[in-house]
Amino acid sequence: MTPRSRWGTVALGLLVLATAFPFYWAIVSSFTPEARLFERPSLLPTALVLDHYRALFTERDFWVPIRNSLVVAGATTAICVTIGGLCAYALARLRFRGKAPLLGLILAVSVFPQISVVSPLYLLLRRLHLINTYPGLILPYLTFAMPLTVWLLVGFFRQLPAELEEAAMVDGASRLRALREVILPLALPGLAATAILTFVYSWNEFLFALSFTLGPERQTVPVAIALFRGQYQVPWGQILAAAIVATAPVAVLVLAFQRRIVQGLTAGAVKG
Amino acid sequence: MRGGEGAEPLEARLAWRLVAPALAIILLVALFPLLWTVWESVHLHDLRMPWLGRPFIGADNYVEAFRDARFWGALAHTLLFTVATVTLELGLGCVLALAMNRAFRGRALVRAAVLIPWAIPTVVSALLWRFIFEGQAGIANTLLVEAGILRQPPVWFIHPGLAWVPVVLADVWKTTPFVALLLLAGLQNIDASLYEAARIDGASAWRQFRYVTLPLLKPAILVALIFRTLDAFRVFDLIYVMTGGGPGTSTEPIALYTFNSLLQNLRFGYGSALSVIVFAVTFALALGYIRFLGAGLTETRA
Amino acid sequence: MASVRLAGVEKTYPNGHVAARGIELEIADGEFMVLVGPSGCGKSTALRMIAGLETPTAGRVLIGERDVTALPPQERDIAMVFQSYALYPHMTVRENLSFGLRMRGVARPVIGERVENAARALGLEAVLERKPGQLSGGQRQRVALGRAMVRDPKVFLFDEPLSNLDAKLRVETRAELARLHRRLKATIVYVTHDQEEALTLGGRVAVMRDGNVEQVAPPMEVYRRPASVFVAGFVGSPAMNLLPGDVRPDGTWTGPGGLVLPLAGPRGGADVPARMTLGVRPHDVAIILPGAGDATARVDVVEPRGSELLVHLRLGADGEGGELRVVAPPEQAIAVDTAVGVRLDRDRLHWFDEPTGRRLE
Numbered sequence: 001m002t003p004r005s006r007w008g009t010v011a012l013g014l015l016v017l018a019t020a021f022p023f024y025w026a027i028v029s030s031f032t033p034e035a036r037l038f039e040r041p042s043l044l045p046t047a048l049v050l051d052h053y054r055a056l057f058t059e060r061d062f063w064v065p066i067r068n069s070l071v072v073a074g075a076t077t078a079i080c081v082t083i084g085g086l087c088a089y090a091l092a093r094l095r096f097r098g099k100a101p102l103l104g105l106i107l108a109v110s111v112f113p114q115i116s117v118v119s120p121l122y123l124l125l126r127r128l129h130l131i132n133t134y135p136g137l138i139l140p141y142l143t144f145a146m147p148l149t150v151w152l153l154v155g156f157f158r159q160l161p162a163e164l165e166e167a168a169m170v171d172g173a174s175r176l177r178a179l180r181e182v183i184l185p186l187a188l189p190g191l192a193a194t195a196i197l198t199f200v201y202s203w204n205e206f207l208f209a210l211s212f213t214l215g216p217e218r219q220t221v222p223v224a225i226a227l228f229r230g231q232y233q234v235p236w237g238q239i240l241a242a243a244i245v246a247t248a249p250v251a252v253l254v255l256a257f258q259r260r261i262v263q264g265l266t267a268g269a270v271k272g
Numbered sequence: 273m274r275g276g277e278g279a280e281p282l283e284a285r286l287a288w289r290l291v292a293p294a295l296a297i298i299l300l301v302a303l304f305p306l307l308w309t310v311w312e313s314v315h316l317h318d319l320r321m322p323w324l325g326r327p328f329i330g331a332d333n334y335v336e337a338f339r340d341a342r343f344w345g346a347l348a349h350t351l352l353f354t355v356a357t358v359t360l361e362l363g364l365g366c367v368l369a370l371a372m373n374r375a376f377r378g379r380a381l382v383r384a385a386v387l388i389p390w391a392i393p394t395v396v397s398a399l400l401w402r403f404i405f406e407g408q409a410g411i412a413n414t415l416l417v418e419a420g421i422l423r424q425p426p427v428w429f430i431h432p433g434l435a436w437v438p439v440v441l442a443d444v445w446k447t448t449p450f451v452a453l454l455l456l457a458g459l460q461n462i463d464a465s466l467y468e469a470a471r472i473d474g475a476s477a478w479r480q481f482r483y484v485t486l487p488l489l490k491p492a493i494l495v496a497l498i499f500r501t502l503d504a505f506r507v508f509d510l511i512y513v514m515t516g517g518g519p520g521t522s523t524e525p526i527a528l529y530t531f532n533s534l535l536q537n538l539r540f541g542y543g544s545a546l547s548v549i550v551f552a553v554t555f556a557l558a559l560g561y562i563r564f565l566g567a568g569l570t571e572t573r574a
Numbered sequence: 575m576a577s578v579r580l581a582g583v584e585k586t587y588p589n590g591h592v593a594a595r596g597i598e599l600e601i602a603d604g605e606f607m608v609l610v611g612p613s614g615c616g617k618s619t620a621l622r623m624i625a626g627l628e629t630p631t632a633g634r635v636l637i638g639e640r641d642v643t644a645l646p647p648q649e650r651d652i653a654m655v656f657q658s659y660a661l662y663p664h665m666t667v668r669e670n671l672s673f674g675l676r677m678r679g680v681a682r683p684v685i686g687e688r689v690e691n692a693a694r695a696l697g698l699e700a701v702l703e704r705k706p707g708q709l710s711g712g713q714r715q716r717v718a719l720g721r722a723m724v725r726d727p728k729v730f731l732f733d734e735p736l737s738n739l740d741a742k743l744r745v746e747t748r749a750e751l752a753r754l755h756r757r758l759k760a761t762i763v764y765v766t767h768d769q770e771e772a773l774t775l776g777g778r779v780a781v782m783r784d785g786n787v788e789q790v791a792p793p794m795e796v797y798r799r800p801a802s803v804f805v806a807g808f809v810g811s812p813a814m815n816l817l818p819g820d821v822r823p824d825g826t827w828t829g830p831g832g833l834v835l836p837l838a839g840p841r842g843g844a845d846v847p848a849r850m851t852l853g854v855r856p857h858d859v860a861i862i863l864p865g866a867g868d869a870t871a872r873v874d875v876v877e878p879r880g881s882e883l884l885v886h887l888r889l890g891a892d893g894e895g896g897e898l899r900v901v902a903p904p905e906q907a908i909a910v911d912t913a914v915g916v917r918l919d920r921d922r923l924h925w926f927d928e929p930t931g932r933r934l935e
Contacts, residue, residue, distance in 0.1 A: 008371035012382050015368055019385040019449065022400040025411055029403065038409040087294035096284035097588075102291065109302045111558040113506045115527045116551035119534050119544045120308030121301070143301045150294060166627050167660035169647040170731075171674035171721070175286055181673075185664045204393035206509040207527075211535055222395035226513045236403055243396040247388075254391040255384050262383065262453055281629075282646060 030240040037236050052237035062242060065224035071134055072220060073202035076141040080149035081195050088153030089179060110147035114207050117143060125212055132214040140208040145198050152264050156190025193260035196253050203250060221246045312544035319538035333545035342521055346529040353525060354504040357443045361500055365451030373459045386449035398513035401442035432522035435515050439523060443510055451496045458492025502557055526550055575761050576638035576728040577603045578624060583633035585619055593619035595785040606755050606762045608776035610769055616785040617765045618733060624763060625731050626650050637728055653722035654731040659714050661706035667717050668702040674725045692720040712743050732764040748774060769809045781805045803931035806853045806924055812884055812899050817852045831895020833869040853924035856901040860917045861908060867917035871898060873910050
């Protein structure tokens, strides 16, 4: 090993360590009795209990926010991938006037600060009696999820050679049939990666969920965890247990599709 | 030779049919609300005092904002946070990307390590780091005292200056790996034969970095820079959960102040004016983005 | 089978690029027509307009008697072989071959039979269940060919189908294509940038340049009687020498490096232009002793090419008169940097008008 590559290895070792430590500590602490959390903490666990997890699902009904998050993130993803997918296909593949400004608009909307549209969305949802409902979350989620999905999918669709669908059309397929029989099967990995990213963004969203829900019955996981804090005392054990529960599905999804996700995320960065 | 647009009427008609639903949604949930925010911002609208109605008051909300010390404070906090995190993340991210660019075993492990902090909810990372720095007997204090770095463990979150440390650290922890990934993608795009050519020309490692890597990595660095700047400028979740803007308002960023004006104080007119200001600054930054890189990103490559 | 006609076809892209400037071209039923030209000459665009992948800005495209200008590709009954082959990577060879028939609603047993026949004809039976990714370059090329064949379309379109093959395989496939055309008697429009491929394959060759058709003729006529300076320079290898010169009142033509040629017969008349370009193929020049022949030249570079020598000369005693390429027999002794004489074959000279570049008879 050259000295330079040794330094590289050291840097990466530190990276993995620094990344893993908070998780390690959260996991260890989530199994530690509440009374011992701040009493001479030690890096190695001394006593392991399931109390916090049990309390999470019995006292706290943590199933409710999990269900809410699944419904909202799932519906947002489904809507975005289908409607956004068609839009992305047209933007990536078809020739029509106004394509460049449209792409510009979508890029611009994707950098909108969420806080800039909180007030009208709140007033709109209130007028439609959608505050504290599932549609009242899904609709606002489309503001960031739709441009994101379209943008990612345009990148994926562009990677497929145009000659494939030209061949399909010469072979007698209509545009839409070529899309279904040739492009869609080939775009499936890209669609999956996009769906996962959209789901993760929606699962993690906080500001809208905080603004447009009123009580625990419609709160999503991040809002529920953030509001665990009691009046006088912070139930850290339960908070950490909830954090682990909220992280696990996202971590699994991302690990399973890491290669594709990295491709989708970095596609924009390397062109230009 | 190809890649033009127009001239194919059938194709154009189909294209608009496919684009229309997504476009309608974007107009309804993004563009229309944005215009509404602008409209609200020039009206007096206080949900606590509905009897006042919603009279037009011109630029009064903006004038109030510019005379509001808390607004300037929030803006300063946002700027401080942005500069601190973006600098640290790009610097560290660059080092990590260079390290990751070398072929080595365990690459998958590193990539996983890199992705997970980025993928988890910000709320969760905020809580993890709050817990690490919590109280006087948190693990951070314990380790710092044991290592002899600190003699007296501070209470991080009651001190206006110290409270920033865990906040910035949490953001750096969550996003640096992501920046590294962006830069790594840029690095991998550089043709290896360029380094060979530079070596043959007698360039030292530093010069190879300075004259080959850095110029060719510039687009990736710019993208990362602007993505991160936009994100940092909008910071909300992290600080809402970690400090709530406190102690007092000493860590309150502009997005949090806007949120409080809207949904705590229910001052929709004033809050909307703040929203518009956040939007304007973000948009100015984004325009820079499109100007520098957008041409390459939005060009039609049919 | 059907004829194809391009009538005044123009294509301007929205970015202002003009790919076709009023192309007129008639391809007879069963003809093998090759469109050839340098990159950017509009040959691919012309093919894509026949396919329906591009719509002309003006003019009409006819297949048989039918005006198909506004029809999408799937309604034109054509088959196309792409440069990249464009095989569907997620389908097996069998599925690739049957796709076009399936899209046209052909009955299942008929599809099976036709696919088997095509596979047998192309030697693909063993790989029918494989995916394109598992095939060699030559096999992929044959699958692309088979996909067009099973369809039995009115017109076959080929877009540089051989350019991804190595040299040996290219020559083999070329012969196979010629046999295929003889057997199917199909109308074929074939695009290539390779003039040699164009000459060997085409029943007729259309040489294109800058969105225009410069000449349409059988291969040997294009070679023997190029219609313009451009065609003369493009067709044939090594390329024809093109020498600019002036016409003297005494009826002689004076070129570079003291090259003087009498203008025989009717060329001495009043309609002779003031400036003419002389075209002469390297094969039609002989290297002889200095002092003899039509002009003197210096030997610059000698390239042995196996069956012959390609000699680069510089015209004039001092070598100031420009380059002249000559093909010499391999046994001829030619020393670099010596003076030689050149003699031009008077029966094989080509005269072109300047500045129009048109051929003069």
